[in-house]
Amino acid sequence: MSVNTLKIDGQDIAVEEGATILQAAREAKIPIPTLCYLEGVSPAAACRMCLVEVKGSPKLLPACHTAALEGMEVSTNTPKLQSFRRMNMELLFAEGNHVCAVCVANGNCELQDLAIRVGMDHSRFAYRFPDRKVDMSHPQFGIDHNRCILCTRCVRVCDEIEGAHVWDVAQRGEHCFIVSGMNQPWGKVDACTSCGKCVDACPTGAIFRKGSTIGEKERDREKLSFLVTAREKQQWTR
Amino acid sequence: MDKIRFATVWLAGCSGCHMSFLDLDEWLIELAQQVDVVYSPVGSDIKTYPENVDVCLVEGGVANEDNLELLLMVRRRTKTLISFGDCAVTANVPAMRNMLGGAEPVLKRGYLELADTAPQLPHAPGIVPELLDQVLPVHQVVPVEIYMPGCPPPADRIQAVLEPLLRGETPVMEGRDMIKFG
Numbered sequence A: 001m002s003v004n005t006l007k008i009d010g011q012d013i014a015v016e017e018g019a020t021i022l023q024a025a026r027e028a029k030i031p032i033p034t035l036c037y038l039e040g041v042s043p044a045a046a047c048r049m050c051l052v053e054v055k056g057s058p059k060l061l062p063a064c065h066t067a068a069l070e071g072m073e074v075s076t077n078t079p080k081l082q083s084f085r086r087m088n089m090e091l092l093f094a095e096g097n098h099v100c101a102v103c104v105a106n107g108n109c110e111l112q113d114l115a116i117r118v119g120m121d122h123s124r125f126a127y128r129f130p131d132r133k134v135d136m137s138h139p140q141f142g143i144d145h146n147r148c149i150l151c152t153r154c155v156r157v158c159d160e161i162e163g164a165h166v167w168d169v170a171q172r173g174e175h176c177f178i179v180s181g182m183n184q185p186w187g188k189v190d191a192c193t194s195c196g197k198c199v200d201a202c203p204t205g206a207i208f209r210k211g212s213t214i215g216e217k218e219r220d221r222e223k224l225s226f227l228v229t230a231r232e233k234q235q236w237t238r
Numbered sequence B: 001m002d003k004i005r006f007a008t009v010w011l012a013g014c015s016g017c018h019m020s021f022l023d024l025d026e027w028l029i030e031l032a033q034q035v036d037v038v039y040s041p042v043g044s045d046i047k048t049y050p051e052n053v054d055v056c057l058v059e060g061g062v063a064n065e066d067n068l069e070l071l072l073m074v075r076r077r078t079k080t081l082i083s084f085g086d087c088a089v090t091a092n093v094p095a096m097r098n099m100l101g102g103a104e105p106v107l108k109r110g111y112l113e114l115a116d117t118a119p120q121l122p123h124a125p126g127i128v129p130e131l132l133d134q135v136l137p138v139h140q141v142v143p144v145e146i147y148m149p150g151c152p153p154p155a156d157r158i159q160a161v162l163e164p165l166l167r168g169e170t171p172v173m174e175g176r177d178m179i180k181f182g
């Protein structure tokens, strides 16, 4: 397999052909913030947190979905990127209804963690307060669309790891929402095996186990990488 | 040097941020030696918000006409306004009514649809303040100098914000200890 060499933040890095900028950066221990990215399933480039600057490109490019090419010069943490990330974060909060104080994921939420990381102490954008639904029809799980950031992790794990494809994205623009089955209540979707992978994958408090209250959501993210390693490499290690 | 003129107010909040302020325990004695408490629902009996306030902690979102009037006065008379707690910074739980639309559907839901006996809309001009259509975070109404998230902000965070201010410095609002919501 051929190897590409590129520069990330001034550091020379060699990676296998086909690796993304994100993989190259992670190998070199250069941190790039991500939210929708999930090891083991395909990248979606939905959240735009991993945008980087590539010399010669007029656009910012998502590191999770851009191939690391020979001779590339990538910057991951310029003042421009820092200000875009913070703005992006504020928009994510302003878009939905995030009331951390009464959320199952409070203290254990990747959105909250990232807000801290990018230094968000308030949102400069006016909150939209959209009217969104909560679906508690599944016997074990619930989904609260108020907290959904449309990262599509649930869609991808359910389709690519569990093979059930319960979830999809419906509508467009501000009306987008995560839909179960043929726009049925989750509890009515026969395809759902109740495996709970979407609970483990969801970075926020949007999908949760019933009966968990404020700050009680736990997720077993390792389980997902365990399954992927087991399937792809036949190694049952954890 | 003159003592810092210090105030606290609460708008649409549950008073939890003020309770967390009281959790500063013995540090409150130190604070009291360094500031003049010129207005505070938990630290003074004065009924009108005075002129020339140096630092004010504002708890709560802006939900009704009283909140709005007090906040505008606080802004006019205060140098450093601190948006104190999630209700002030994001409008938080009080703003969960915003999803219903305006004030009218909220009042109808609360006082008519859910009433057990004698359903009636509250109306007492001059006594019960009228609700605003939306509950707003403080900075959507007036400019804010410092944002202190948290529901409530833990006492340590409050102290870490006030200490530099007492020395005439600006606190650095960074990291989990200082800016975690919830």
Ligand code: SF4
Pocket (backbone or CB within 6 Å): A097, A098, A099, A100, A101, A103, A104, A105, A106, A107, A109, A110, A111, A112, A147, A204, A205, A206, B182
């Ligand atoms: S999902 Fe995360 S950011 Fe949203 S309300 Fe819950 S804890 Fe807060």
Ligand code: SF4
Pocket (backbone or CB within 6 Å): A157, A158, A162, A164, A165, A166, A167, A191, A192, A193, A194, A195, A196, A197, A198, A199
């Ligand atoms: S529980 Fe499993 S099968 Fe059901 S929606 Fe979630 S990931 Fe899909």
Ligand code: SF4
Pocket (backbone or CB within 6 Å): A147, A148, A149, A150, A151, A152, A153, A154, A155, A178, A201, A202, A203, A204, A206, A207
């Ligand atoms: S429900 Fe959770 S995993 Fe699914 S799109 Fe929304 S935030 Fe992402």
